[in-house]
Amino acid sequence: MSPLVEIRSVSKVYVRGKQKLEVLHHVNLDIGKGDFLALMGPSGSGKTTLLNLIGGLDSPTEGTLTVAEKRIDRLGQSELARWRASNVGFVFQFYNLLPMLSAARNVELPLLLTKLPAAKRRSHAAIALELVGLADRASHKPGELSGGQQQRVAIARAIVSDPTLLVCDEPTGDLDRQSAVEVLTLLQRLNRDHGKTIVMVTHDPKAAEYASHTLHLDKGTLVEAAAAAESPS
Amino acid sequence: MKYLSLIWSTLFRRKTRTLFTIFSVIAAFLLFGLLDSVRGAFANVGHNVAGASRLITISKQSLVVSLPTSLLMRIQAVPGVSAVTYANWFGGYYQEPKNQLVTEAVPQNYFTLYPEFVLPAAELRSFHDVRTGAIVGQSLAQRFNWKLGDKIPIQATIFPQKGGSNTWMFDIVGIYHVSDPNLKAEENQLYFNWDYFDQATQFGGGTAGWYIERVAQPKQADRVARAIDAISANSDHETKTQSEDAFTAAFVSQFADIGLIVGSIMGAVFFTLILLTGNTMAQAVRERIPELAILKTIGFSNRSVLSLVLAESVLLLAIGGAVGLAIAAVAVSGIRAKLGPQIPMLPVGTQAWLRGVALMIAIGLVVGALPARRGMRLRIVDALSGR
Numbered sequence: 001m002s003p004l005v006e007i008r009s010v011s012k013v014y015v016r017g018k019q020k021l022e023v024l025h026h027v028n029l030d031i032g033k034g035d036f037l038a039l040m041g042p043s044g045s046g047k048t049t050l051l052n053l054i055g056g057l058d059s060p061t062e063g064t065l066t067v068a069e070k071r072i073d074r075l076g077q078s079e080l081a082r083w084r085a086s087n088v089g090f091v092f093q094f095y096n097l098l099p100m101l102s103a104a105r106n107v108e109l110p111l112l113l114t115k116l117p118a119a120k121r122r123s124h125a126a127i128a129l130e131l132v133g134l135a136d137r138a139s140h141k142p143g144e145l146s147g148g149q150q151q152r153v154a155i156a157r158a159i160v161s162d163p164t165l166l167v168c169d170e171p172t173g174d175l176d177r178q179s180a181v182e183v184l185t186l187l188q189r190l191n192r193d194h195g196k197t198i199v200m201v202t203h204d205p206k207a208a209e210y211a212s213h214t215l216h217l218d219k220g221t222l223v224e225a226a227a228a229a230e231s232p233s
Numbered sequence: 234m235k236y237l238s239l240i241w242s243t244l245f246r247r248k249t250r251t252l253f254t255i256f257s258v259i260a261a262f263l264l265f266g267l268l269d270s271v272r273g274a275f276a277n278v279g280h281n282v283a284g285a286s287r288l289i290t291i292s293k294q295s296l297v298v299s300l301p302t303s304l305l306m307r308i309q310a311v312p313g314v315s316a317v318t319y320a321n322w323f324g325g326y327y328q329e330p331k332n333q334l335v336t337e338a339v340p341q342n343y344f345t346l347y348p349e350f351v352l353p354a355a356e357l358r359s360f361h362d363v364r365t366g367a368i369v370g371q372s373l374a375q376r377f378n379w380k381l382g383d384k385i386p387i388q389a390t391i392f393p394q395k396g397g398s399n400t401w402m403f404d405i406v407g408i409y410h411v412s413d414p415n416l417k418a419e420e421n422q423l424y425f426n427w428d429y430f431d432q433a434t435q436f437g438g439g440t441a442g443w444y445i446e447r448v449a450q451p452k453q454a455d456r457v458a459r460a461i462d463a464i465s466a467n468s469d470h471e472t473k474t475q476s477e478d479a480f481t482a483a484f485v486s487q488f489a490d491i492g493l494i495v496g497s498i499m500g501a502v503f504f505t506l507i508l509l510t511g512n513t514m515a516q517a518v519r520e521r522i523p524e525l526a527i528l529k530t531i532g533f534s535n536r537s538v539l540s541l542v543l544a545e546s547v548l549l550l551a552i553g554g555a556v557g558l559a560i561a562a563v564a565v566s567g568i569r570a571k572l573g574p575q576i577p578m579l580p581v582g583t584q585a586w587l588r589g590v591a592l593m594i595a596i597g598l599v600v601g602a603l604p605a606r607r608g609m610r611l612r613i614v615d616a617l618s619g620r
Binding site for chain 1: 235238526527528529530533537613614617
């Protein structure tokens with residue numbers, strides 16, 4: 001069976017003025033369907049860049065990137081946007097919720113891009129919120145929620161359109177330990193119970209323990225493939 | 234429509250700033266509604282007399298050029314004219330220059346052409362009998378506390394008497410009222426005997442400022458107007474016959490180029506509005522760069538983001554514009570009731586609304602263009618990392 005994500009000889013070069021900065025150097029990586037992969041590495045190692053490429057937020061300078069048998073490195077911006085809408089859910093360190101919308105309406109946002117009628121959109125959003133344990137906070141705005149709750153709303157937004165792949169950039173980086181455990185447990189449950197493939201960037205070795213695999217990046221190159229970690233739960 | 238609630242929420246993300254901006258849009262469109270009403274009145278009247286029951290004939294050269302009184306009999310003979318009268322502008326003031334009056338010298342049959350001026354038959358007879366008699370509107374009488382039998386001195390500003398005096402004494406012999414509340418402003422006028430004016434004035438006697446004709450069949454007003462003007466064709470006193478609205482507009486136009494003034498004011502107002510709302514939109518989008526990046530992250534295309542920002546900008550203009558025009562509609566209706574035809578104004582009707590909506594959309598698109606372009610072109614990874 002072919003992996004969900006196939007990365008072949010991917011490089012990424014940023015040009016800042018006259019300077020060229022190679023952030024990723026010929027990276028090769030396969031991520032199987034149903035994997036929970038943690039990407040670790042020092043600041044500037046290229047892990048967020050790799051995550052952005054996997055999520056279709058950016059395009060590689062060189063190499064091929066296939067997700068679910070689709071070459072996303074060849075897609076134009078509009079096609080990538082459509083692809084992201086139906087295939088990827090995103091979770092960020094700082095939640096990135098829209099502050100003027102309630103939790104339910106934040107979760108409903110990705111569904112605006114579908115042809116679902118309003119009632120269906122609302123019911124899907126309610127289900128997603130229930131799945132993350134925040135059904136009773138549906139009408140609350142982000143400012144009225146704790147950091148952990150906001151991150152769970154962000155996770156509900158990421159899964160509401162039922163994407164195959166979740167990409168998470170430091171999802172616990174702004175949370176206290178208790179909230180971080182809740183969020184990581186939730187991600188683990190989504191991986192184990194709902195079959196979501198998850199790629200998570202983290203600095204925190206404890207957070208990486210929740211993943212089934214951990215990879216390390218250094219100076220734009222994959223340096224080590226850690227053995228499958230035992231989950232603490 | 235499914236995006237409306239998202240656009241609405243983002244528009245009111247900073248309530249105070251948005252409300253202040255909307256207030257400025259309201260003010261601009263209120264002004265637009267009022268000025269467009271005046272401009273429309275001046276632009277549209279005067280060329281079409283169809284359906285008018287009263288026509289007014291003035292000199293083709295200018296309203297200030299008088300016409301010979303000998304025209305009276307010839308106009309009366311035009312088929313379709315059931316009655317003719319005439320008038321001369323007198324003006325003047327009472328006691329102090331600030332008390333400027335709308336005063337006209339009129340012959341005794343004048344009021345038969347204006348049935349909307351209601352006054353007792355005995356008072357109308359007195360107007361016939363008393364050479365210095367004057368009939369004043371109820372509102373004007375109340376303003377200066379004038380009563381029947383009062384002698385009032387009016388200071389002439391154009392027409393001195395033959396002896397050189399500018400003081401004209403009038404006896405108030407009648408007070409009329411107007412029952413239609415929309416025409417209450419007509420009660421602010423003073424009419425006095427033509428004969429008194431004609432005999433006592435140092436100049437201007439023997440001529441009429443304008444003629445007023447009652448048309449037997451309003452449907453034939455256009456034909457009647459052309460027949461009246463044909464009387465003086467190729468003479469040294471060619472005439473222009475028009476509706477009362479057109480006459481009023483022409484009268485006011487003597488003082489200024491209304492179209493130019495209105496156009497200049499509206500241009501300045503909307504230019505300022507563009508700067509103001511443009512600044513608001515630019516700030517709003519600048520603050521929301523990470524949020525727009527998130528929308529793009531979850532799958533909104535560049536075009537969707539462009540459309541959302543433009544729609545927000547148009548919505549901002551549409552809310553303020555609609556409220557402003559609605560207030561203007563009410564205000565114009567009130568001003569027309571208060572001032573009557575002294576200031577010609579068209580109601581804020583469908584045409585004004587269509588022009589207003591077109592302006593709202595155009596300004597909305599103009600002020601939203603740059604911020605929308607910025608939102609459209611932002612790179613997700615840069616925006617999310619705060620670059």
